[in-house]
Amino acid sequence: MGRVMKILITGAWDCTESQLSEIEKMGHQAIFLPMETDAIPAEYCEIDAVICNGLFQHHNISLFINLKYIQLTSAGYDRVPLEYIKENNITIHNAKGVYDVPMAEFALSGVLSLYKQSKYFCENQINKVWKKNRDLRELFGSHVCIIGCGSVGCECAKKFKALGCNITGVDLLHIDNYLFDTVYNIESLNIALRNADVVIITLPLNESTYRLFDRSKFENMKNGAIIVNIARGGIVDTNEMITALETKLGGAVLDVFEQEPLETDSPLWSMENVILTPHNSFVGNGNAQRLWSTIKKNLTEYLSSK
Numbered sequence: 224m225g226r227v228m229k230i231l232i233t234g235a236w237d238c239t240e241s242q243l244s245e246i247e248k249m250g251h252q253a254i255f256l257p258m259e260t261d262a263i264p265a266e267y268c269e270i271d272a273v274i275c276n277g278l279f280q281h282h283n284i285s286l287f288i289n290l291k292y293i294q295l296t297s298a299g300y301d302r303v304p305l306e307y308i309k310e311n312n313i314t315i316h317n318a319k320g321v322y323d324v325p326m327a328e329f330a331l332s333g334v335l336s337l338y339k340q341s342k343y344f345c346e347n348q349i350n351k352v353w354k355k356n357r358d359l360r361e362l363f364g365s366h367v368c369i370i371g372c373g374s375v376g377c378e379c380a381k382k383f384k385a386l387g388c389n390i391t392g393v394d395l396l397h398i399d400n401y402l403f404d405t406v407y408n409i410e411s412l413n414i415a416l417r418n419a420d421v422v423i424i425t426l427p428l429n430e431s432t433y434r435l436f437d438r439s440k441f442e443n444m445k446n447g448a449i450i451v452n453i454a455r456g457g458i459v460d461t462n463e464m465i466t467a468l469e470t471k472l473g474g475a476v477l478d479v480f481e482q483e484p485l486e487t488d489s490p491l492w493s494m495e496n497v498i499l500t501p502h503n504s505f506v507g508n509g510n511a512q513r514l515w516s517t518i519k520k521n522l523t524e525y526l527s528s529k
Contacts, residue, residue: 227252228271228292228526233259235276235296242515249526274518277302284308292525294518298322298375298505301428301455316521320374321514325507327378330423330451331386333476333498337449338362342495363387368419370412371426371454372398379423391415395431413443421449428455436460441467449474453504456480465490468497478504 228251232238238246243253251272254265259278263270267282272292284290284304293308293315300317308315336342338360347354367383369376372394380390380402392403393415399406407415412435416422422444426432436450436459444450450472452459456479468475474496483502491497 229254229265229269231256231263231265231270231273231275231278233257233273233275233278235259235278236274236514236518237511238515242519245519246522249522251526272522279303292522294521296514299427299455314525316517318514318517321510321517322505322507323374323378324509326375326425326453326504327382328507329478329500329504330379330453330476331382333451334421334449335362336498337474337476337496365389365420366391366418367421367423368393368415369403369423369425370394370415371424372396372400372403372406373425373427375453376423376425377402379425383421388421391419395426412440416440416443417445419445419448421451423451424454424458426454426458428457432458434458434460436464438463438466441472444472446471447473449476451476453478456483461489461491468494472496474498478502 230246230251231254234257246253254263254270256263256278259275260281263282267286268288270287271289272294273287273290274294274296276296280302284307290311290313293303293313295303295315295317298318298321300315303315340356340359343356362383363386365388367380367388368391369379370393372380372392376392376394377400380392380400384390384402390403392398392400392406393409393412394406395409397408405415424436426435434457438460441463444467450464452475459481461481464475475498477491477497477499479502485491485499485501491499
């Protein structure tokens with residue numbers, strides 16, 4: 224860029240001294256912001272690039288008049304003003320591929336926990352009760368419908384396919400991938416849902432996917448089906464899902480919610496057929512290295528193009 228580029232790094236990325244040193248060896252200056260809600264320790268106009276997550280939910284992006292580059296630490300783009308970014312020719316990257324493995328493992332472990340009724344055996348272990356359960360299910364041969372065939376969806380397909388599942392993909396775009404036995408366009412979602420034993424949501428949240436899973440979608444799901452949401456809570460109408468869980472669904476594995484933290488009076492907390500976690504499915508011990516590799520690659524390629 225012809226001059227030192229000032230890069231604002233927020234606490235969304237826990238960078239190490241050696242990683243910081245590598246960035247500075249590129250000839251650029253790092254400025255730290257521990258909390259994205261804090262005041263920025265520089266003038267907005269001084270910032271050329273940012274590595275962040277929800278920074279622009281707390282700081283008006285239009286104040287960063289010299290901003291040219293954004294690296295997100297999240298896979299989703301729903302926390303940034305994409306229209307403004309496109310209009311101002313700002314380069315933006317997400318953390319694609321960083322969290323695929325832990326999220327897919329989370330989805331698989333949650334479904335298996337419901338199929339094998341882990342809650343039942345955990346409670347019996349606590350109470351020292353020796354009692355068999357004859358209602359366990361096999362995942363082998365199940366029909367798994369993955370809504371969103373991006374990197375997370377593909378990793379889910381890989382994991383479930385390895386256990387002998389039939390994999391159906393549904394996406395906003397045309398997909399040609401050997402991991403999916405059948406692929407539908409999003410307009411045919413209701414058709415794809417009818418035979419699914421497990422439905423996994425990995426779509427991005429935007430205007431077209433907000434509350435995509437409404438009453439009609441749950442009505443199209445088969446009795447006893449399990450829904451997994453590791454994407455964004457806003458893709459699912461919570462009240463309609465609760466009704467479906469009370470009447471026809473076999474269970475749910477939920478890591479994201481319309482309201483976070485989940486309200487303490489939500490019926491989901493006490494439902495026996497629900498596994499819920501606090502937006503935690505992305506956590507894995509390999510994330511730090513994958514995130515650094517992504518940040519370094521994207522930043523290096525951007526700087527070399529200038």
